[in-house]
Amino acid sequence: MLIATNQNGGSVSRLSSNHKLTGGRNFPSPQEVYKKRRLAGIEKEDTQVAKILRTNETNTNSAPVADVAKDHSSFIYDRTLGVRYTKTAHYIPVTVKAIQKEKVVSTLKLFPGYGDAGDTHNGFAEINKSLKDYEHEDLLPFKTGIEAGADGIMVSHIIIKSLDPKLPASLSSTVHKLLRRRLDYNGLIISDDLQMGAITQYTKLHHTNADILALKAGNYLLLGGNYKNRIPAINKQLKIKRYQKSKLTSQ
Numbered sequence: 686m687l688i689a690t691n692q693n694g695g696s697v698s699r700l701s702s703n704h705k706l707t708g709g710r711n712f713p714s715p716q717e718v719y720k721k722r723r724l725a726g727i728e729k730e731d732t733q734v735a736k737i738l739r740t741n742e743t744n745t746n747s748a749p750v751a752d753v754a755k756d757h758s759s760f761i762y763d764r765t766l767g768v769r770y771t772k773t774a775h776y777i778p779v780t781v782k783a784i785q786k787e788k789v790v791s792t793l794k795l796f797p798g799y800g801d802a803g804d805t806h807n808g809f810a811e812i813n814k815s816l817k818d819y820e821h822e823d824l825l826p827f828k829t830g831i832e833a834g835a836d837g838i839m840v841s842h843i844i845i846k847s848l849d850p851k852l853p854a855s856l857s858s859t860v861h862k863l864l865r866r867r868l869d870y871n872g873l874i875i876s877d878d879l880q881m882g883a884i885t886q887y888t889k890l891h892h893t894n895a896d897i898l899a900l901k902a903g904n905y906l907l908l909g910g911n912y913k914n915r916i917p918a919i920n921k922q923l924k925i926k927r928y929q930k931s932k933l934t935s936q
Contacts, residue, residue, distance in 0.1 A: 687790065687906075689745035692734060694718070696763055700734070706741055715749070715780075716767040724779050731780045735787035745790040747839060747875075749780040751826035752799040759801040774825040778833035785834070793830040795841035795877060796864060797854065798823025802843045805853075805883035811844035816863075819847075828868060837873035838864065840904065842883040852902075853883055856895065861903030879909035897922050 690699045695714025700707050712734065718726045731749075738746060753773050754762040766776050777793065784791040797819055803810035814823075827838065840860065842853040849857040855876045864870050878884075879895045888895045896915050899907050909915065 687745045688743050689747060689790075690738065690743050691747040692738060693748050693750055693764055694730070694734070700737060707737060710737075714763065715776075716763070716765070719766055719768070719776070724776060727776060728779050728783045731783035732786060735784045735789040738789050739787050744788070745792070745837075746784060747792045747794060748784065749777060749791065749793065749830075750795070751777050751793045751830055752795055753823060753826070754799065754801050756801045760804040761795075761799040761802075770822045770825045774829045777826045777830040777835075781830055781833045781835050785836070790836040792837040792839050792873075792875060793827055793835045794839035795843075796827060796838050797841075797845065797848075797860060798827070799841055799843065802841075805842040805877070805881050807882045808886055809844065809883050810842070811846055813846045815847050819845075824868065827864075831868055831870050831872075835872065837875050837906075838870065839875045839877055839908075840864075842877050842881055852898075853887060855879070855884070855904065856887070856898040856902050858902045865903065873905050874903055875906040876904040876908055879907060880911070894918055894922075 691697055692699050692712070693714070694712045695717065698712040701712055713730070715727060718730045722729070735746065738744070750761070750764045751773065752761050752765050753770050754765055756762065766773050781791045800812050800814065800823060802812050840855045842855050844850065844853055845860065848863065849859045854860040861874060864874065876899045879899060884895045896907055896919055900919065
């Protein structure tokens, strides 16, 4: 069983919610650590954090953040390393291996790169950037993470207009094919939280089920609550598919 948390450090530190678990330890952001101690500091910090997670029986972390934001006021900026694409690409393998060394699953996010997009927790966000630019920039940290053996990759809810102008990345088979075929990735693909504003707005507008679309797109794991309603809806869709398949076979 995967027991997961979102421990990035800085503003996203779930371990900080209960000081009894960590003795009141501070969990700085990757930016803070990198500015003071560079990659050696990153390796040491991520190793220690992964050890704490494992001690508390948490074996999966939604980290590291492989995104790069150019604008310091962007939503995702404080969660990034705060450097450009090439340096972020050098950072990702270091943190992936540090996490895995303590037998904790590492998860790159947020594919294919969040950039300076708005906050998808609150509603729709999109990027008008060419695939060519993505390949030369945002995909670099994901490529080095994949080469380092990252266990999982989380897909964002941003609409990447050059890839799929209609569907958020997490619900887009085009985006998932980019990850599988172009980047030759064979590990877990995980959706970002499907109860975030970008997805709830989309499903309400299009009268559709985000869980079904996410599974069809290629996600292996779905994030989100309200499992009492969501799991039966998925099972119902699977039964319909099995019935349709058996009917075609009998014909």
